Amino acid sequence: MENFTNSVLLPNDLPPVETEKFNRLDKKYLKISFFRILFFAIVIAGAFTAFLILAEEKPSTLILIIIISILALIIAYSILITVLGFPKKGYLLREKDLSYQKGLITYKLTSVPFNRIQHVEINQGILAKFLKLSSVKIYTAGGNASDLSIPGLPVEDAQKLKAFLSEKISEHE
Amino acid sequence: MNKIDLTKPTRQSVKGLVFIFVQSIRQALRMFWAFIAILVIQRNIFDNKFIIGIVLLVVLVLLITHSVFYYLNFFFYVKDGNFILKKGYLRKKIMTIPLDRIQSVNTKQNLVQQLLNVVTLEIDTAGTVGKELKIHALEKLFATELQDQIRSGKKKKMVAEPAGKHGLIEVPEEIILKLTPLDLLKIGISQNHLRTGLIIVAFGFQIFQQIQDMFKEKADEYSNEFVGFISNSNWALITFLIAFFLIISILFSLFRTTFKYFDFKLLKKEGTYRVESGLINKRNVVIPHNKVQELNWETGPIKKQFGIYNIVFKQAVSGQNRRQQLVDAPGCLSKHLELLKTDLFGEDQLSSTPKIYSNSYYFRRLWILYGWLPMILAAPFFYSEWLFYGGAFFWIIASAVYSYLILKKHYFRMDNDQIRISSGAISHEWKQMELYKIQSVEFRQTIFQKQRSLASLHLMNASGSMTIPYINESMAKEIYNYLLYHTEIAEKEWM
Numbered sequence: 033m034e035n036f037t038n039s040v041l042l043p044n045d046l047p048p049v050e051t052e053k054f055n056r057l058d059k060k061y062l063k064i065s066f067f068r069i070l071f072f073a074i075v076i077a078g079a080f081t082a083f084l085i086l087a088e089e090k091p092s093t094l095i096l097i098i099i100i101s102i103l104a105l106i107i108a109y110s111i112l113i114t115v116l117g118f119p120k121k122g123y124l125l126r127e128k129d130l131s132y133q134k135g136l137i138t139y140k141l142t143s144v145p146f147n148r149i150q151h152v153e154i155n156q157g158i159l160a161k162f163l164k165l166s167s168v169k170i171y172t173a174g175g176n177a178s179d180l181s182i183p184g185l186p187v188e189d190a191q192k193l194k195a196f197l198s199e200k201i202s203e204h205e
Numbered sequence: 206m207n208k209i210d211l212t213k214p215t216r217q218s219v220k221g222l223v224f225i226f227v228q229s230i231r232q233a234l235r236m237f238w239a240f241i242a243i244l245v246i247q248r249n250i251f252d253n254k255f256i257i258g259i260v261l262l263v264v265l266v267l268l269i270t271h272s273v274f275y276y277l278n279f280f281f282y283v284k285d286g287n288f289i290l291k292k293g294y295l296r297k298k299i300m301t302i303p304l305d306r307i308q309s310v311n312t313k314q315n316l317v318q319q320l321l322n323v324v325t326l327e328i329d330t331a332g333t334v335g336k337e338l339k340i341h342a343l344e345k346l347f348a349t350e351l352q353d354q355i356r357s358g359k360k361k362k363m364v365a366e367p368a369g370k371h372g373l374i375e376v377p378e379e380i381i382l383k384l385t386p387l388d389l390l391k392i393g394i395s396q397n398h399l400r401t402g403l404i405i406v407a408f409g410f411q412i413f414q415q416i417q418d419m420f421k422e423k424a425d426e427y428s429n430e431f432v433g434f435i436s437n438s439n440w441a442l443i444t445f446l447i448a449f450f451l452i453i454s455i456l457f458s459l460f461r462t463t464f465k466y467f468d469f470k471l472l473k474k475e476g477t478y479r480v481e482s483g484l485i486n487k488r489n490v491v492i493p494h495n496k497v498q499e500l501n502w503e504t505g506p507i508k509k510q511f512g513i514y515n516i517v518f519k520q521a522v523s524g525q526n527r528r529q530q531l532v533d534a535p536g537c538l539s540k541h542l543e544l545l546k547t548d549l550f551g552e553d554q555l556s557s558t559p560k561i562y563s564n565s566y567y568f569r570r571l572w573i574l575y576g577w578l579p580m581i582l583a584a585p586f587f588y589s590e591w592l593f594y595g596g597a598f599f600w601i602i603a604s605a606v607y608s609y610l611i612l613k614k615h616y617f618r619m620d621n622d623q624i625r626i627s628s629g630a631i632s633h634e635w636k637q638m639e640l641y642k643i644q645s646v647e648f649r650q651t652i653f654q655k656q657r658s659l660a661s662l663h664l665m666n667a668s669g670s671m672t673i674p675y676i677n678e679s680m681a682k683e684i685y686n687y688l689l690y691h692t693e694i695a696e697k698e699w700m
Contacts, residue, residue: 046686128693139655141648143685145692148644148699172644173521173667173700180645 049131049143054122060163061184065114067159073107113137123182130170130197132182144180146200148172154190155181166190170197211354214280214291220321221342226272227317228341233268281340288328290338300338302328309496309520310352312343314487324348324489352491378479381541384469388513388536392466393459395507397632398451462535471534471541473548478518480532490532496520496700498642498668500549502542505632514542519668521700550637555625560616564659567675568612576604617673619684621691624664626671641695642666646688648681664688667700 080103084090091099117136124131131143149170156166167183168190185193234241244257274294281290288307290300312324326348328338343351384392467484478492499519508514516534537545546553580597587593610630617626625637647663654660660681662673673681 046683046690048682048686049689129689137652139648139650141685142645143647143689144645145643145689147693147695172665 047126049124049126049141051133051141054124054131054133056119056122057182057184058165058186060165062114062118063163064157064159064165064184065118066111069107069110069114072110076103121184125193125196130180132180142180144170144172146197147204149197149201151201152194152197154194156187168193168197211283211351214282217276217279217340217342218321218323218344218347220323220344222272222276224317224321224323224342225275226268229268229271229275233264279340288338290340302338309491309493311491312348312352312487312489314483314489316485318342319485319487324487326351378472378474380470381473381478381544382469382471382534382537384466384482384536389462389466389469390459391511391513392515392535393462394455395505395511395513396458396462397505398454398458466535469534469536480534492518492520492532494549495698497549498666498700499636499638499671500545501634501636502537503629503632503634508632512538514539516542516545521667546637550623550639554620555618555623555637558618558620560618560627561676561680563612563615563673563675564657564677565612566654566657566659567615568608570653570675571608571611572605575608576601615674624671626673628672636671638664638666638671640688640691641697642699643688643692644699646685648685650678654678 080099113136117134120136120139121134122132124133128147129143129145130149131141133139133141150173151171153169153171154166155169160166164187165184166187167181168185170180170182172179182193275292278294278297279292281288283289283304286304288302288304292298307328309329311327311329313327314324318324321342322345323342324345326340326343328340464484464486466482469482470480472479472481476494478494480488480490480492482488497518498521501517501519502514503517504514513535514537516537518532518534520532534541543553580600583593584597607630611628614627614629614633617624619625622640623637624640625635627633627635643664643666645665647665648660649663650660654675655678658678659675660678661675662681662684664671664673673684
């Protein structure tokens with residue numbers, strides 16, 4: 033890297049973040065995603081029924097059909113995105129940084145160098161507890177925007193990852 | 206005031222008693238205002254003035270006792286490299302901050318404090334700890350001394366140089382920028398009135414529409430002529446409103462500028478800047494050079510005429526006080542800007558690197574977002590009115606011009622160690638940072654971008670994030686890899 037020039041022409045031999053090597057999330061995580069959609073659907077359906085019962089003027093059948101089909105479309109779309117987007121989600125642990133990728137329509141790849149991690153946390157929701165999954169949250173000094181959360185890890189993997197990262201952090205302090 | 210011995214527990218200034226007392230009266234008023242209001246309104250409940258007098262006296266005595274106890278139990282000192290603060294008499298509280306964790310030591314002064322010649326001292330810690338420490342009534346001289354001692358104490362610890370060289374020679378503080386009333390006038394005038402004006406106009410429009418609605422109801426009773434008269438006077442009324450609100454917003458900006466930046470001074474001493482300003486609420490903020498995560502500077506059409514820039518020093522955010530961490534210096538001339546840039550980033554290497562612009566596809570996305578999308582969404586509601594087509598045409602043209610301006614100003618320059626990103630539409634803003642201050646990097650690509658091999662990059666540092674939108678995908682990847690590499694080999698403290 034000695035003769036690294038002063039322009040944006042960057043060296044080609046820098047290690048790239050190889051997206052094909054990413055670890056996928058646990059399949060059980062899909063269940064959590066589906067449950068979220070189900071919960072959303074129930075809330076919407078409930079609100080809609082309540083509106084229909086309470087409304088003084090009943091809307092015409094045509095409008096009803098339009099609204100219901102729009103809602104159905106939204107839910108179908110979320111299911112489709114969840115299923116197709118799942119293989120995209122994954123994390124990659126390299127020697128010096130941690131990366132996470134996701135997104136079918138908008139692809140996002142985030143990397144945090146170990147020497148910028150402030151602390152690591154393991155989170156587990158109720159459903160995740162039932163499925164023996166946890167998520168690992170990585171905090172940096174950059175505030176919410178640069179924090180990284182990796183969901184859908186088997187509890188053991190999450191703990192290992194946390195232990196590994198904690199060790200790396202202490203090396204840099 | 207002589208040298209302060211920080212190792213001994215010290216109390217606040219005796220005048221602080223008065224301040225604490227005033228504060229506690231304020232607090233009491235805030236807590237019991239509803240109760241007091243009832244007493245005042247329904248005087249007949251307590252006819253007996255004697256009782257009221259006694260109650261008042263008791264409250265007063267209680268407040269004074271509280272103030273005295275609070276004052277007597279408030280100590281601060283330095284021990285084993287920690288700054289320690291003890292306070293409270295019923296519930297005691299001890300706060301400890303390691304000296305090398307102190308991010309900055311700032312002072313503030315409101316009207317009461319100005320009369321008493323005391324200041325509030327704020328000690329801010331870094332990043333995630335997120336707790337800050339306040340001492341409300343310090344003698345001004347004492348505060349400056351303390352500020353200096355903590356600053357130099359830290360420095361000695363960090364540099365670990367033989368004391369003989371550094372310690373004895375007092376480096377005088379040098380004034381970089383001082384704003385005169387004329388400067389304040391310039392700054393006030395060159396604020397973004399469009400934004401302020403639009404908010405006020407939107408507000409005014411609502412009132413206007415309500416008046417119109419009121420008239421419309423009655424209009425049915427009268428002839429069509431009357432309706433004609435109202436809609437003709439619309440234009441006059443709108444013009445009047447716009448002029449009126451523009452003037453108000455200019456006056457508003459002038460007042461705001463004067464209050465905030467009165468007697469503004471930007472000073473420099475060794476590795477730190479100090480900012481002093483304010484009419485009623487005075488502030489005094491210290492910014493060590495190495496704590497600056499990002500330097501932003503901005504100029505607009507009117508500012509350009511005056512040749513002034515608004516400079517913002519962005520420091521690490523510690524959660525709650527996001528606003529406070531932004532220290533700005535308005536009314537800088539380009540020579541001041543150059544000086545600050547040299548201080549913070551060394552000799553300018555970036556200006557010789559090529560400007561890399563966002564892809565022109567960015568224009569299309571902006572145009573769709575600002576122009577076509579709002580128009581298409583509005584169309585179902587207004588398509589029957591002929592005025593809509595004129596308005597829509599104008600809107601599409603205006604948004605195209607706006608998006609074009611954005612595209613023209615979106616570029617970045619980068620070398621091994623630094624990056625400078627330019628953005629803006631009407632105004633023009635630059636952000637510059639040292640690459641090793643990066644906290645994390647994000648690569649974003651929508652499916653539409655993928656088709657054209659484009660991508661956007663987000664660079665996060667401890668004070669926020671920077672965006673490079675719509676650049677070549679392979680270049681984005683290269684930069685991504687380089688930034689990670691550069692940060693991972695960086696040995697320097699980012700804060």
